[in-house]
Amino acid sequence: GYEDMVIIGSRLMHYSLNKAASILGLGTDNIIFVDNNSEGKLNCKQLEEKIQECQENRLFILALIGIAGTTETGQIDPLWKLGEIAEKYNIHFHVDGSWGVPTIFSDKHKGKLKGIEKADSVTICGHKQLYLPQGISICLFKDPQLLNYAATTARYQAQQDTYDLGRFTIEGSRSALSLCLHGALHIIGKKDTKC
Incomplete structure (x- = not known):
């Protein structure tokens, strides 16, 4: 019953996100941009107006994108409010935390990410604040079963019911750079003093 997505x-x-829209076949014209308020954060009032326009025009909203640390300014959108809006309108809430999510490791600053727990998916790039080699990007899902929507298998690898995560990614095979992230978090990450 929708005209477009x-x-x-x-x-x-x-x-x-422009690349993602192109890969999905939506095209960049199908990205609806919301202005920022005077603090440089997404304007939630305008967001709701645009969502209502989409509903009136029978446009399915594939995802609402919140930013946890913009590339230009480091600004963090009001994630809690965006999460509430996404819940209200039953929209997938994705947080682009590529730059800012490592803030969650700081006892002093993690409160700036209040609401990230409402996200359905979150991206993190290890080559930003974690100072690791490029190519260590991760997308985390609240419901891991969502990965099955993009799963592709083959007879020779990425088979059903295996630990080959290549069946869920665009790249298929990936290097072992994730070991750098794992190692960094264990070697220089926070220590659990309760153990």
């Missing part, structure tokens, strides 16, 4: 979020969304 769109992605909605801040004008400060990373250019990789």
